Amino acid sequence: xxxxxxxxxxxxxxxxxxxxxxxxxxxxxxxxxxxxxxxxxxxxxxxxxxxxxxxxxxxxxxxxxxxxxxxxxxxxxxxxxxxxxxxxxxxxxxxxxxxxxxxxxxxxxxxxxxxxxxxxxxxxxxxxxxxxxxxxxxxxxxxxxxxxxxxxxxxxxxxxxxxxxxxxxxxxxxxxxxxxxxxxxxxxxxxxxxxxxxxxxxxxxxxxxxxxxxxxxxxxxxxxxxxxxxxxxxxxxxxxxxxxxxxxxxxxxxxxxxxxxxxxxxxxxxxxxxxxxxxxxxxxxxxxxxxxxxxxxxxxxxxxxxxxxxxxxxxxxxxxxxxxxxxxxxxxxxxxxxxxxxxxxxxxxxxxxxxxxxxxxxxxxxxxxxxxxxxxxxxxxxxxxxxxxxxxxxxxxxxxxxxxxxxxxxxxxxxxxxxxxxxxxxxxxxxxxxxxxxxxxxxxxxxxxxxxxxxxxxxxxxxx
Amino acid sequence: xxxxxxxxxxxxxxxxxxxxxxxxxxxxxxxxxxxxxxxxxxxxxxxxxxxxxxxxxxxxxxxxxxxxxxxxxxxxxxxxxxxxxxxxxxxxxxxxxxxxxx
Numbered sequence: 039x040x041x042x043x044x045x046x047x048x049x050x051x052x053x054x055x056x057x058x059x060x061x062x063x064x065x066x067x068x069x070x071x072x073x074x075x076x077x078x079x080x081x082x083x084x085x086x087x088x089x090x091x092x093x094x095x096x097x098x099x100x101x102x103x104x105x106x107x108x109x110x111x112x113x114x115x116x117x118x119x120x121x122x123x124x125x126x127x128x129x130x131x132x133x134x135x136x137x138x139x140x141x142x143x144x145x146x147x148x149x150x151x152x153x154x155x156x157x158x159x160x161x162x163x164x165x166x167x168x169x170x171x172x173x174x175x176x177x178x179x180x181x182x183x184x185x186x187x188x189x190x191x192x193x194x195x196x197x198x199x200x201x202x203x204x205x206x207x208x209x210x211x212x213x214x215x216x217x218x219x220x221x222x223x224x225x226x227x228x229x230x231x232x233x234x235x236x237x238x239x240x241x242x243x244x245x246x247x248x249x250x251x252x253x254x255x256x257x258x259x260x261x262x263x264x265x266x267x268x269x270x271x272x273x274x275x276x277x278x279x280x281x282x283x284x285x286x287x288x289x290x291x292x293x294x295x296x297x298x299x300x301x302x303x304x305x306x307x308x309x310x311x312x313x314x315x316x317x318x319x320x321x322x323x324x325x326x327x328x329x330x331x332x333x334x335x336x337x338x339x340x341x342x343x344x345x346x347x348x349x350x351x352x353x354x355x356x357x358x359x360x361x362x363x364x365x366x367x368x369x370x371x372x373x374x375x376x377x378x379x380x381x382x383x384x385x386x387x388x389x390x391x392x393x394x395x396x397x398x399x400x401x402x403x404x405x406x407x408x409x410x411x412x413x414x415x416x417x418x419x420x421x422x423x424x425x426x427x428x429x430x431x432x433x434x435x436x437x438x439x440x441x442x443x444x445x446x447x448x449x450x451x452x453x454x455x456x457x458x459x460x461x462x463x464x465x466x467x468x469x470x471x472x473x474x475x476x477x478x479x480x481x482x483x484x485x486x487x488x489x490x491x492x493x494x495x496x497x498x499x500x501x502x
Numbered sequence: 503x504x505x506x507x508x509x510x511x512x513x514x515x516x517x518x519x520x521x522x523x524x525x526x527x528x529x530x531x532x533x534x535x536x537x538x539x540x541x542x543x544x545x546x547x548x549x550x551x552x553x554x555x556x557x558x559x560x561x562x563x564x565x566x567x568x569x570x571x572x573x574x575x576x577x578x579x580x581x582x583x584x585x586x587x588x589x590x591x592x593x594x595x596x597x598x599x600x601x602x603x604x
Contacts, residue, residue, distance in 0.1 A: 126538050128580075253537070261544045
């Protein structure tokens with residue numbers, strides 16, 4: 039066996055480790071080992087590549103690896119759990135950027151060589167370059183929006199769709215020119231710049247609430263760009279790993295879309311969540327009266343309830359209140375109250391995000407209930423405690439056909455005997471629409487920072 | 503169509519089926535770590551970046567390759583570390599675990 043054969047064999051082992059790793063990610067008990075297995079596979083792939091005959095100097099590889107590796111490690115260690123979604127976006131963007139740069143370099147070398155570039159190579163290069171660029175710039179904008187460096191509301195230019203379509207058409211035409219024998223490095227560079235603008239344009243127009251779906255979609259994009267790089271280099275581990283990510287990312291994107299009852303096309307082109315005009319005049323059944331209470335009043339309601347369901351939302355995450363919430367739950371449980379958590383599929387900012395935050399606070403995952411499991415129990419619930427959640431408990435999704443969120447599955451908190459809503463202010467949620475739940479006569483609001491409110495409730499329950 | 507392209511397309515299609523098959527069984531709870539984990543895996547594009555950066559084919563290629571290696575490395579390292587941090591959180595309450603150990 040030649041040296042290249044051995045490397046190919048090592049790649050086969052890496053690909054297997056990636057697949058086994060993903061498989062193990064499907065259960066909480068084995069997930070961590072699955073991730074580590076995939077990391078071992080990655081180390082293997084990188085080491086094997088260093089032995090490749092085409093690698094003749096190591097200096098610059100080391101420079102890049104040290105800078106990038108250190109930045110990644112520090113970023114990943116320092117990031118708060120609430121900021122994870124944007125961190126994933128950032129790393130995803132870098133992956134896309136890497137694929138695009140590799141494509142550009144490969145193109146540069148290919149046009150230097152005599153003869154025409156084979157069709158397979160040029161098509162793969164163009165795909166990696168364009169999709170990688172879109173993923174890079176799109177991910178950076180998604181990062182900016184989630185980090186709130188850029189406005190979370192959709193920024194649309196007049197004729198938004200026409201501009202997007204035109205940019206896309208220009209990219210396609212340029213690719214066609216490049217693919218049909220016109221060899222020009224500057225032209226590919228221009229194509230990539232337009233692809234970068236296309237990525238910015240597309241994601242700027244999407245509201246902050248839809249960013250998880252966008253990140254998931256861009257994750258799939260980067261996967262496909264990686265697979266395409268594999269076609270350029272005839273490298274099976276890139277094809278397999280990239281395709282795995284492309285397939286899983288697409289599936290995950292559909293799942294998230296389904297949870298919000300929106301198609302991917304609707305997310306990308308809908309410019310939803312403008313936060314501007316209210317979607318139809320929302321007047322509560324009681325004529326729009328909002329009732330707010332003190333922590334002491336509400337603590338009594340909680341302390342003497344039999345069944346309490348806690349509905350955590352992004353507000354809880356922002357306020358870092360997960361530990362306080364667990365303390366409150368512990369205090370209630372000690373009094374004999376049955377406490378459970380109702381987790382909406384898109385609670386927080388990504389599916390499963392809330393589970394991670396609560397797990398961080400040592401809430402056992404047996405207490406966390408998914409929407410479909412707990413929805414039938416709301417009529418038998420004494421108090422629903424909504425902490426920093428809004429759109430996922432908005433009854434408009436069920437009974438206001440004109441509402442932008444109409445049809446989105448929501449938690450039926452309004453069916454419980456009483457509802458307590460902890461919220462910073464009467465501002466609308468991420469989707470930018472009013473919530474009639476707050477005007478329901480069964481609802482009592484407690485305004486303020488979620489962490490302080492929960493702490494006040496805990497103290498009051500202790501003395502109740 | 504060349505034989506190698508045919509083999510690569512076969513690998514591509516089979517990998518797509520494996521990806522869908524493996525992923526479709528993941529519970530909602532693990533979607534975020536899954537997204538993060540797959541995000542780390544596509545960092546394998548660093549392999550392509552290493553081949554470019556180490557090939558010694560002129561300054562432009564080396565510069566592009568080096569930046570690509572840096573991007574890829576941050577994707578790989580950051581991706582796996584963030585995922586590990588998330589998954590570290592998934593544990594049962596210690597009091598529940600202890601009796602099971604006895």
